[in-house]
Amino acid sequence: NAGVTQTPKFQVLKTGQSMTLQCAQDMNHEYMSWYRQDPGMGLRLIHYSVGAGITDQGEVPNGYNVSRSTTEDFPLRLLSAAPSQTSVYFCASSYEPRGLAGGEQFFGPGTRLTVL
Amino acid sequence: SQQGEEDPQALSIQEGENATMNCSYKTSINNLQWYRQNSGRGLVHLILIRSNEREKHSGRLRVTLDTSKKSSSLLITASRAADTASYFCATDMYSGGGADGLTFGKGTHLIIQP
Numbered sequence: 001n002a003g004v005t006q007t008p009k010f011q012v013l014k015t016g017q018s019m020t021l022q023c024a025q026d027m028n029h030e031y032m033s034w035y036r037q038d039p040g041m042g043l044r045l046i047h048y049s050v051g052a053g054i055t056d057q058g059e060v061p062n063g064y065n066v067s068r069s070t071t072e073d074f075p076l077r078l079l080s081a082a083p084s085q086t087s088v089y090f091c092a093s094s095y096e097p098r099g100l101a102g103g104e105q106f107f108g109p110g111t112r113l114t115v116l
Numbered sequence: 117s118q119q120g121e122e123d124p125q126a127l128s129i130q131e132g133e134n135a136t137m138n139c140s141y142k143t144s145i146n147n148l149q150w151y152r153q154n155s156g157r158g159l160v161h162l163i164l165i166r167s168n169e170r171e172k173h174s175g176r177l178r179v180t181l182d183t184s185k186k187s188s189s190l191l192i193t194a195s196r197a198a199d200t201a202s203y204f205c206a207t208d209m210y211s212g213g214g215a216d217g218l219t220f221g222k223g224t225h226l227i228i229q230p
Contacts, residue, residue, distance in 0.1 A: 004158075033217050042120070042204055042220030043159070050216065058217055090158055103147060103208060105218065107158035 001026050006091050006108035013081040013115045021076040021111050023091030031094045032074040033058070033105070034066065036087040043090060049074055050096075081115045088112050120148075120205040120221035128227040135192040137224040139205030140185075146208040148181055148188050149218065153202045162190075162203075192226075200228045 007022045025032065030051045035043035035058075045058030049068040063085060065077040074093075078085060092105040123138045139148070147166045151159040165172045165181045165188065172179045178191040192199055202225045206218040 031216075035217075035220075040222060042206075042222045043218075044220075045217040048217050056216070059219075092159075103218070104149065104161045104164055105159075106161070107151075109158045110156075 003027065004091055004093055004106050004108035006089075006111050008111060009109065010112050011114070013078070013113065015081060015083060015115060017081050019078050019081065021078075021089055021091075021113075023074045023076065023108060024072050025074075025091075025093040025106070026072065027093060027095075027106065028071060029093035029095055029106070030071065031096055032068065033092050034064070034074070034076045035090045035092065036060065036085075037090060037110075038087050046076065046089075078113075083115045086113060086115045120207050120219060122203070122205055122221040122224040124224060125222070126225045126227070128229060129195060130229050131195055131197055133195055135195050135199070135226055135228075137190050137203055137226070139188045139190070139221055141188075141205075141207050142186065145183075148179075149206045150177075150179060150188075150190050151204045151206060151220075153204065153223070155201070159204065195226075195228045197228050197230055199226060201226060 004025045033048035034046040037043045044060050047066040049055045052071050055066050089111045091108040094105045120139050120141045149164045150162045153159045163174045163179050165179050176193045181188045202223040204220050204223045206220045
């Protein structure tokens with residue numbers, strides 16, 4: 001199993017550009033999520049999905065869109081990049097977000113994004 | 117807002133010593149998890165403790181949970197250079213109506229001196 005994969009690893013954008021961060025998992029997990037990590041901070045939840053066709057907002061959703069057409073893929077779109085979106089983005093998945101299965105999340109290696 | 121807060125923010129110890137880091141949180145939880153992040157890498161799950169558990173062990177890791185004080189501690193015994201990393205506690209933010217995910221603290225940066 002590859003686990004959770006993210007592409008690209010690094011990206012530089014200019015203000016106003018759009019792009020999609022890719023995330024895929026091969027563990028048949030229903031729950032997937034996107035977090036951003038800023039220097040000296042913990043991770044903050046952007047969007048999440050509890051299954052194909054279902055998405056919802058997390059703590060910091062503004063400026064980002066997501067979709068979940070398959071169980072495996074959960075792309076994150078930046079609509080019009082801003083310098084405030086410079087961050088490291090992590091995708092994670094789990095069998096379920098909480099409950100009896102525990103909610104252990106598996107993280108991808110991250111995408112380091114710089115917006116100039 | 118961040119639910120969990122780790123203490124200390126940074127910790128430097130000699131190899132072979134024990135490392136203890138603490139986490140405090142604000143609201144009721146279903147479980148509390150600890151993750152490790154090596155520099156430039158993603159987070160790796162270490163251990164999960166449920167709200168009805170008080171202590172849990174996994175190899176050299178020992179986690180305690182005190183729900184009355186809303187706090188948890190992570191003890192790493194017989195530290196090794198490879199334990200150098202940032203350690204985060206995470207709590208379940210779901211409360212029946214809000215976002216469904218984990219809330220992370222800012223982390224404790226642990227440095228093991230050879």
